[in-house]
Amino acid sequence: xxxxxxxxxxxxxxxxxxxxxxxxxxxxxxxxxxxxxxxxxxxxxxxxxxxxxxxxxxxxxxxxxxxxxxxxxxxxxxxxxxxxxxxxxxxxxxxxxxxxxxxxxxxxxxxxxxxxxxxxxxxxxxxxxxxxxxxxxxxxxxxxxxxxxxxxxxxxxxxxxx
Numbered sequence: 001x002x003x004x005x006x007x008x009x010x011x012x013x014x015x016x017x018x019x020x021x022x023x024x025x026x027x028x029x030x031x032x033x034x035x036x037x038x039x040x041x042x043x044x045x046x047x048x049x050x051x052x053x054x055x056x057x058x059x060x061x062x063x064x065x066x067x068x069x070x071x072x073x074x075x076x077x078x079x080x081x082x083x084x085x086x087x088x089x090x091x092x093x094x095x096x097x098x099x100x101x102x103x104x105x106x107x108x109x110x111x112x113x114x115x116x117x118x119x120x121x122x123x124x125x126x127x128x129x130x131x132x133x134x135x136x137x138x139x140x141x142x143x144x145x146x147x148x149x150x151x152x153x154x155x156x157x158x159x160x161x162x
Contacts, residue, residue: 018056018147019043019129031140032068032133040075043126043145045082052151054116056091056127062141063107064100069134070141071096072112078122085126091116094132100139118151 019041030036048054062070072095075088097110118125127147133139 014149019145033136051149082124
């Protein structure tokens with residue numbers, strides 16, 4: 001029997017909302033110096049059963065003053081039962097993802113994508129994200145984090161019979 005490459009990527013990945021500051025399931029506006037700024041946001045509990053890898057994608061749309069910055073940091077936690085969590089492991093320290101144009105400031109999209117190896121991790125994971133705006137009281141950023149699970153341990157039916 002001839003083997004064919006897996007072409008149906010939709011059956012091999014799963015996308016989940018990983019971390020937002022509210023339960024609205026939408027990007028959330030954070031104001032510099034206000035609620036959510038430079039505050040660790042605890043992520044959603046994700047059951048990783050059947051997946052060996054993930055990509056954490058953190059996106060921002062920031063309105064920044066001249067030379068001001070928007071930075072993000074992320075960490076991962078794991079749990080056997082989804083309620084008792086191990087100590088957090090840093091995925092990346094605070095990293096500047098956008099900077100306002102010199103003299104004028106700017107509005108811009110930014111994204112940070114990080115690959116995560118899930119092999120050997122416990123059944124449940126969550127990511128915690130911190131967004132930090134450098135200027136107090138004026139700059140704003142919309143923020144959302146998603147986790148794309150990949151490396152499915154079981155191939156789709158079409159790939160198994162090809």
